[in-house]
Amino acid sequence: MDPIREHAQVETRRSFFGRSGVLSLGAAALAEMLAREAMAFPGADASAKLPSATGGLAGLPHFPPTAKRAIYLHMNGGPSQLDLFDYKPKMDALFDTDLPESIRNGQRLTTMTSGQARFPVAPSKYKFARHGQSGMWVSELLPHTAKIVDEIALIQTTWTEAINHDPAVTYICTGNQLPGRPSLGSWLSYGLGTMNQDLPSFVVMTPSWSSKGSPQAIYNRLWGAGFLPSKYQGVALRANGDPVLFLSNPSGVDAAVRRRSLDAINRINQAEYDSFADPETQARIAQYEMAFRMQTSVPELIDISNEPRHVLDMYGPDVHKPGTFARCALLARRLAERDVRFVQLFHRGWDQHGNMANELPVQCRDVDQASAALVMDLKQRGLLDDTLVIWGGEFGRTIYCQGALSRENYGRDHHPKAFPIWMAGGGVKAGYVHGETDDFGYNVVRDPVHIHDMNATILHCMGIDNNRFSVKFQGQDARMTGFVEQYPVKQILA
């Protein structure tokens, strides 16, 4: 949408008060600013087909990106890779035998299981089968994901140092275990700017979930801007109340009254600018205008009434319920369509220390169909080529059982040494499995991918060299991927 034309339309539509001679100040300020932004965005490589963006850093992207935007489906709590993606048939014969010390190898454990007398092997009770042309193994809990295996690159061997939720999820989302660093989406907004003038460039959703255990917390810092200006933080799109905080006019104030009040505000502000010449005043006029446009663009975004039946059906029946993962996945597609740079969903409830048999299936039912639908929906619209979809948690789970073990039910503790993340679209190799773990799914035997490498890969797809993308913070060149150089995993890339 052309913001200037849009603004002009608003202006002409505003026949309500019948005033003539209205100065379209917001539009004027906007036009000037866009012109300035355009000059400030030379583009790094003339041959690259860059999305038109505003507000990014000069020199970025570093090279032609394969993804203009990304959708990150975060499964908070640590989904059990052993019951979903990492097929370990040899475990069946080892049911209730002790995990060999040679496998655990003295690795530190959380204090939830470090006191256990023994570490008995808990084979997955779920059936695995090969799927698609690629023959990727997927468990019966993810029947829909199984249908899109030829679209995804599955990394079996992501690993992290953190073994508890708070540090681990903070680590994967911000590149540091301690609070205070910018999140991935805010780095992207800061570096690449926005491609949409009516919506935030980084949108976050926190859908509902079905497991009954007490859910792990998430934190605003996971989409926070850390030491970057707060305007780069993720904007939460909410299922209840105002979809964006304070979006709605107060009761008793309709759009016409709001428009009229903005005209008064902006005109007085323009006069203020004329006497004090503070560029911030002009920026403020433009921001008030954008706020007004958001009052239209956001409701339009979340109104799914014109989505065709067959599309809604793809996402499953939950899509009709606001706040579900399915609805949020559909909204993620709508956001991608509108060129929102980065969308992140935080689906909670994946922390199965016990009662795997009852909790894991309901969690999978929440996300399986809609995750697959999102990928296929993007594909059908031609958006998958330049949209990166990422799916995964903050760590994996242990092969040994936590608590009571039976063939039918068991629990698993946190396991940071190997866990799966899959990616689709946006320049990744489809139908590809990266890395391999040992027979116990415990240690990586081939191609470990540290979460910094993982994030470096995402940045790479977005056209960013992570080692050259830094902000001076407390004297350091602070990066998303830490102080030491990290490199994207080239094998995953198409």
Add this chain to the structure above:
Amino acid sequence: MDLSRPTLAATALAAALFSVAALAEEAPSTKAKVDFGRDVRPILSENCFVCHGFDAQKREAGLRLDTHEGVLETLESGDAAVVPGNLEDSGLIFRVEVDDDEMVMPPPKSGKKLTAEEIDVLKRWVAEGAPWGGHWAFEPVAKVEPPRTEDASWSRGPVDSFLLARMEEEGLKPSPEAEPTALLRRVTLDLTGLPPTIAEVDGFLAAVDAVGLGAAYEKAVDRLLDSPRYGEHMARYWLDAARYGDTHGLHLDNFREMWPYREWVIRAFNANKPFDEFVVEQLAGDLLPNPSTDQLIATGFNRCHVSTAEGGSIVEEVYTRNVTDQVDTDGTVFLGMSVGCARCHDHKFDPITQKEYYQFFAFFNNIDGPAMDGNASRWQPFLVTPTDEQTERIKAMDAKIVESKAGLDAEVKRLAASYDPGIDEGLSEDVVPEDYVWIDDGPPAGATSREAGEFVDAAADRPVKSGRRSLRVQAAGLTQNVIETTGPKLKTGAGDVLFAHVHLDPANPPREVMLQWKIGGQWARRAYWGENLVGFGKDGGVERLRIGDLPARGEWVRLEVPTAKLEIAPGTRIEGWAFTLYDGVAHFDASGLRTGTAQEGRAYPNLTAWIRDRKADGGAGLAEDVKAIIAKPRDQRSVEERRRLIDLFLTAGWSQTDEAVTKARDELAKAEEARRKLDGELSTTLIFRERPGEPKPAFVLHRGEYDQPTDRVTRAVPAFLPPMPSDAPADRLGLARWLVMPENPLTARVAVNRFWQQVFGAGIVKTSEDFGTQGERPSHPELLDWLAATFQEEGWDVKAMMKRLVSSSAYRQSTKASPEALAKDPDDRLLTRGPRFRLDAETLRDQALYVGGVLVEELGGASVKPPQPSGLWEAVAYGDSNTKNFKADEGAGKVHRRSVYTFWKRTSPPPQMTTLDAPSRESCTVRRERTNTPLQALLLLNEDQYVEASRALAQRALREGGSTADGRLTRMFRLAVGRAPKASELAELTAALDDFAAHYADKPDQAKALIEIGASSPDPAIEPRELAAWTMIGNVILNLDEVLTKG
């Protein structure tokens, strides 16, 4: 969202990143000599130090460029980086100029590249003999005379002289003085965080007429510094640095009670506590001689870090993180140094070794409390800090306890006469399991009996085993007697045996006898004899366990069931007992527990029995000295000790105790219980305190990992700074005093720089968090030193410093920007115009409530929760968190308080604050960003409290502004910004008012809906449609740039 041009802050950030900030430093002119510190070191630091710097582990080719020796040294290759005066032989010059990707420095993969100007600087530096110098911030503070300036009339003091001299160098001129009204608004906002009232503006203008601007202004500044609002406003900035929050910040993010520390900060600023004392008390108040309550509260500074009790966490890892946070925060707040960089390796840029980091760490490595917060609001060490009112109540309660005790003593004395100690002779105090009969002639105290069965007196066909009665149950099919208690329960120990005596009717015996016990609200433990006819519970386990055949008829038989067999754990409290029959008749009697465990509510026939139970339960509830007496063998107790035991026994358990004693005893118990309850309500605050004994050893941690300690270290300060005095204690107190000793080059500089930043928008050192070599150099180094030296000379007097800053001519300038000044100095680093920037989140909210006349001003106290959109906490919180559900406070007394008192949940801070750049308070923040976004517009236009403030402002204007629209609009405008509106502004507002009035004229429902928003009620005297139209005018005014901006 980034439609705007980057804000000032962001622009500057980008500038700092990608180029040398143009005006922050004097650009080296081609004629002037190169200044090493100003021109050369920044280039070396930015481009070279990572590989050729302080960190010996990472030093490439043996070359170091952070010391003069290193630069001049002849390397193994035979070359030297720099040969003074000789460009040809200087390897450094060759390597930065060479046109070869393999050779050129910095390497292309680093992403860094020298500009032609930078290369030119390096060449001229070498040509001029490569002079060297230390980093400015580590050099002693040097107070130089303020420079002379061409314009002798403008300057009001040294601050202005330094600033003006620099302007003159750059060919710039200061701006004229601001309008008096604008000036008063500016200084009132800067010193109190609230705007002036109309009366204050009018009073000021009258004073200006009477005594002149200078005298009137000084008087106004003094008045503002004396206002208690000053402390509230100053505290805000400090609380960002201290990372103060009302929750733990990690995982469960539960409530943490810490607000007495916040109150201390407010008090300290209001009392103008000298800044050196302010520092010492916060770092080491507990180590001062006889520390006062306030000095202990102050140490909460180091306890404000985020904390966790996440299940599975490793204690030592969490402990290390806590200390690390303290060290890093102290480094930033006091030294302006990113010491945290040296946690894993020697600092890349600044001369702090990893070892020195852990020597600093060692000062804090000895807290007297656990690493994990236990998810509790009170986390050791903490201090109880009763309010004055609570202190009064405590006094009254303590008096009541003393009085009750005296009453009881008198009764006991009387009763003691009737107890014959002789009956204890020959009895053993050894604890042995014995029968404790719980149910005898009736249900136990506090219990009821229901359903079938009754306690019957002995008769021919009614056998009784003990006492006067037994329980008779007559059944046809399934029948039971159920006894449940809300009083004392039956308490089990290890190896206990449940027992009951039963007598089966010889003529009509039951087919099955079952006993059932209620535990934790559940009837899920059962034992039975005979047939398996009662179908309760799961068969074959503890829910229905067969013990044996029916006992013999016509005689008393003892039934026994070991508690272990029913998996009843020791310590369990049994709250019910059921006697169940299938058909037939049976009598039950003397049922209970064979146990060594003391039983609740038990009455004892003699002292010895009472002592046995006290031994069995470890003296629970008794004073320590009484426990000690009980532990002694009987013959070793003195007469007084024996007396003491008898007194206690007589009040606490003698079966013959009379009602007068019981009453006196209960009264005392009630008084003590009330006191305990109050203790639970008293406010508390986390403090720092040393562990007793030897300090916990500290080690260098390899790569910063808690589980990889290497060399043991002792407490010491970094070597690049002056040493601690030799007689200083090697503890936090010594460290704190070292920070504020005159030789320390950083603390005063860092502190005054933040005060400067607060008032002028950017520090003299813009990177107020980093004074190291990677930080930005001061725009006015001599001025910074002059301020730092003066601050110390004046006894670290913060109010005097604030007064000096706001009294300067620089501060008092108009904020109007000329095109020339804008082009040359867009960020106003040279102060050629007055400071102008958007107000902070707290100030904006407070201002709106204040101009609407609804702000509730009350100093200090616990945090309050103004309303926020629903679902924000719920969306992120852990299921078991006690800050999972947000419930807004009610009543203006809470929801209209100043924002400094708003409850800060760190994983989901109040959006009214964070939308406007307030930090999350999860980590130390000494410099807020200042952005300009549409989300801020939405907040300021639509949020309930801002709308409520708009209406309140409208009401005031209608009440106070006379009867004309002009008068009312003028009043409203003045309430918000002090000055009267210009004709054009008045016309604009009048037109809008007309339109709003026309709109609401036929929409009474909309009007009503609008004016009813908020915690306060609309003025009923004003017609709703009129008030709605005026409310929208209020909304317009509160969103004007001038209102949102300090200008």
